[in-house]
Amino acid sequence: MAYTALFKSSIGKKLLMGLTGLFLITFLLVHASINAMIWFQDGGVTFNKWAHFMGSNLIIRTMEWGLFFGLILHVVDGLMLYAQNRAARPVKYAYNRAGDNSSWYSRSMALLGTLILLFLILHLAHFWVKTRITGIEKYGLDTENQENLFAVMQEVFRSGLVVAIYVAGCFSLFWHLLHGFKSAFQSLGLNHVKYNETIAVIGIAFSIIVPFVFAMMPISMHFGLVR
Amino acid sequence: MKFNLKVWRQKNAKADGRLVDYTIDNINVDMSFLEMVDVLNDELIRKGEDPIAFDHDCREGICGMCSMYIDGRAHGPHHAATTCQLYMRTFKDGDTIYVEPFKAKAFPIIKDLAVDRSAFDRIIAAGGFVSVNTGQAQDANSLPVEKEAAEKAMDAAACIGCGACVAACPNSAAMLFVSAKISQLAMLPQGGPERKNRAIKMVEQMDAEGFGNCTNIGACEAECPKEIKLTNIARMNREYLAATIIDE
Numbered sequence: 001m002a003y004t005a006l007f008k009s010s011i012g013k014k015l016l017m018g019l020t021g022l023f024l025i026t027f028l029l030v031h032a033s034i035n036a037m038i039w040f041q042d043g044g045v046t047f048n049k050w051a052h053f054m055g056s057n058l059i060i061r062t063m064e065w066g067l068f069f070g071l072i073l074h075v076v077d078g079l080m081l082y083a084q085n086r087a088a089r090p091v092k093y094a095y096n097r098a099g100d101n102s103s104w105y106s107r108s109m110a111l112l113g114t115l116i117l118l119f120l121i122l123h124l125a126h127f128w129v130k131t132r133i134t135g136i137e138k139y140g141l142d143t144e145n146q147e148n149l150f151a152v153m154q155e156v157f158r159s160g161l162v163v164a165i166y167v168a169g170c171f172s173l174f175w176h177l178l179h180g181f182k183s184a185f186q187s188l189g190l191n192h193v194k195y196n197e198t199i200a201v202i203g204i205a206f207s208i209i210v211p212f213v214f215a216m217m218p219i220s221m222h223f224g225l226v227r
Numbered sequence: 228m229k230f231n232l233k234v235w236r237q238k239n240a241k242a243d244g245r246l247v248d249y250t251i252d253n254i255n256v257d258m259s260f261l262e263m264v265d266v267l268n269d270e271l272i273r274k275g276e277d278p279i280a281f282d283h284d285c286r287e288g289i290c291g292m293c294s295m296y297i298d299g300r301a302h303g304p305h306h307a308a309t310t311c312q313l314y315m316r317t318f319k320d321g322d323t324i325y326v327e328p329f330k331a332k333a334f335p336i337i338k339d340l341a342v343d344r345s346a347f348d349r350i351i352a353a354g355g356f357v358s359v360n361t362g363q364a365q366d367a368n369s370l371p372v373e374k375e376a377a378e379k380a381m382d383a384a385a386c387i388g389c390g391a392c393v394a395a396c397p398n399s400a401a402m403l404f405v406s407a408k409i410s411q412l413a414m415l416p417q418g419g420p421e422r423k424n425r426a427i428k429m430v431e432q433m434d435a436e437g438f439g440n441c442t443n444i445g446a447c448e449a450e451c452p453k454e455i456k457l458t459n460i461a462r463m464n465r466e467y468l469a470a471t472i473i474d475e
Contacts, residue, residue, distance in 0.1 A: 006471045010402070010440045011430055011464055081440045085398035088332050088439030094235070094246050095325035097299030098397060101449035107397050109442060183443040189468060191461030 013077055018187035020074035021180050025206070027067055028173075032213045038226050044150025048142050051149040055131055075117060082110040105175035106183075112176040119169030126156050157221035170215035177207035228254040228315055231323040232267070234279055240335040240343075246325070256316040260303060261286060261293060263315055264326075281340040288312040288452065291387030294394070295340055296327040301391035301450045309389060309452045329394035333401070333436045344390045346436040350405055351388075353432035357412065358420045376414045383410040385453040392447035392455075398439030403447040405433045406463035407455045413466050423470035430467050 006012040034054065037047040054060050098107060105112065130136050130152060139151040157163055181203035185191065190199070220226050229252045237244030251267050258266070261283050268278035284292035293310040297303035303313040318324060326340065334342040384407070392403035409426055412418025418425070441460060448457045 006468075009430055009467070009471075010400070010434050010438075011467045012471075013440055014442070015464070015468065081398075081442065085400075085439040085442070088399035088437060089330055090332055091244070091330055093296060093299065093327055093330055094233070095299045095327070096296075098446065100300060100304075101395060102397070102444045102446040106442070106444045179443075186443045186457065186461050187464060189461045189465035191458050 013081055014187040016073060016077050017081065018184035020070045020077070021184045023070045024067075024074060025177070025181065025184075027070075028210050032210050035217055036213060038150065038153065038217060039220070041227055043143055043227060044148065044153075045142055045144050045146070047150050048146040048148060049144070051131075052146055075113070078110060078113055103179070106179040109176060109179060112172045115172040116169060116176060119165065119172065122165065123169070126162075127152065153217070153221055157218040160222065163218040163222045166218040167215045170211040173214070174207055174211040177211070178204065181206055228252075228256060228318070228320045230254060230263070230315075230318065230321070233323065233325045234339070235327040236279070236339055237328070237336050239338060244328075244336065246327075254315050256314070258315045259286065259311050260295070260297065260313040260315065261311050279340060280338040282342070283311060286311040289387060291389035291452075294329045294342060294344075294390060296325075296329060296394055298325055301329065301394040302389075302452055306449075307452055307454050309387075312452075329390050331390075331393050331399035331438065333399065333438045334390060334393060342390070344388070346438070347388050347390065347401070347404060349436065350401070350429050350432045351408060353428045354408065354412075354425045355421055355428060357417060359417065370416050372415060380411045380414040383407040383414070383455065383459055386411075386451075386455050387453055389452060391450050391452060393438060395446040395450035396439065396441075397444060397446065398442055400441040400447070401433050401436070401438040402441040402460050402463065403451060403455055403457070405429055406459035409463045409466055410459045413462065422466070423474055426463070426466040426470045427474075430463075 007016055034050050035047070037050055038044060040046045127149070131147075131149060136147055136149060136152055139148045139155070142148045142150065157166075182199055185199050229250070232249040232251060233246045234249060235244050236247045249267060251263065251270070254263050254266065261281070264279060264281060271278045282292050282294050284290045286293075288309045288311055291309070293302075295302065295310045297310065297313065302308060302310045304317060305313055328334075328336050328340045328342050329344075330336075333346045334344055337343050386404060386407035388404060390404070393399055393401050396403075409429055412425065413422055443457070443460075445457060448455065
């Protein structure tokens with residue numbers, strides 16, 4: 001049987017959703033860990049060093065293409081699923097108590113995903129476009145004469161509105177992960193009495209910790225808690 | 228007991244449906260929901276009106292024929308029960324109750340509350356035959372079956388094919404049903420020879436029927452009158468992936 005038939009099938013599509021989702025989850029972990037270095041209170045020296053490494057290392061730069069590819073697959077597949085699932089019930093129920101048997105966020109993955117995507121476009125414009133395309137020379141160098149991405153963050157998060165949008169983006173990510181993390185394992189067929197509880201606990205912990213760490217970055221920058 | 232009913236009336240698959248108000252009185256608390264509709268239909272017939280079409284058969288909770296989306300839930304508000312096992316004592320006197328058919332593109336409405344669930348039959352048929360030995364009757368225990376596997380296969384086989392999973396799923400996905408049917412044979416030696424082909428064919432037919440895609444919401448498991456578990460869907464994913472990825 002051809003691979004194309006597999007990925008056209010309903011099960012193939014959810015497999016792709018799960019695989020790309022788990023791949024994006026590993027990216028979140030790396031991104032959160034490196035960005036957490038802003039809290040070293042050294043004027044961003046450690047953070048800038050790692051940001052420079054991530055921006056200049058050939059392997060990382062190649063992986064960046066993989067990341068964009070994975071993200072696009074996840075988004076396109078997700079939108080396709082959404083469209084097909086809406087079409088599968090052309091006439092809606094006049095009265096539906098969906099909340100009695102499922103959580104609202106599990107039913108709203110497309111909405112939450114779209115919010116995250118909109119946030120992501122803004123986020124890329126704030127940082128990725130500046131570091132990769134337009135350059136950040138005008139922000140000067142840090143005390144160790146490195147390109148100062150830390151200073152870019154400080155400037156972006158001076159705006160209260162931007163901080164609020166980032167925090168809202170983190171909430172969307174929290175709910176998206178809360179369903180997505182364990183859902184990915186189910187889609188891969190990894191449902192087993194011995195491991196279900198572990199997957200659920202790690203999923204909840206990850207969904208809380210990672211978006212919380214991300215949300216604290218603009219908040220602590222905005223209120224001058226990092227120097 | 229007295230009830231205000233909002234019942235979905237629809238002439239056929241092509242016509243537009245709408246909710247129609249009915250008031251019904253003198254309903255016994257121990258009547259089942261279907262018996263209440265029987266009483267209403269009796270009144271409608273006496274008045275010369277068109278009775279409400281609905282599916283039913285055994286009225287013992289085992290055939291899977293009764294459907295109905297009652298008060299926003301497949302088979303009504305009870306856990307693990309079909310509509311025939313829903314009793315009017317569940318409701319309060321004077322309640323307004325919404326009664327709609329199971330709605331999905333793959334379940335076209337025949338009339339009113341009766342829907343065509345033959346898509347399920349076509350999925351079963353697509354699964355094909357199961358090879359069995361012919362000749363003289365075998366010794367009862369000639370095919371050893373592990374106790375655990377036998378129990379799980381039996382749990383999956385409890386599916387009565389009522390379609391509540393599809394009705395409850397926000398995506399109108401049929402994966403709980405199909406996974407139960409694939410699982411009940413995949414776990415037993417009797418289902419071994421055609422195992423891969425069966426998984427491929429049944430999933431292909433499910434997709435062709437126009438059901439939605441599963442997004443692991445879990446509404447199906449919560450509404451299933453026979454408590455079929457989501458583990459069956461994970462098993463189906465494994466069966467299908469093993470069959471498509473490894474097969475030549």
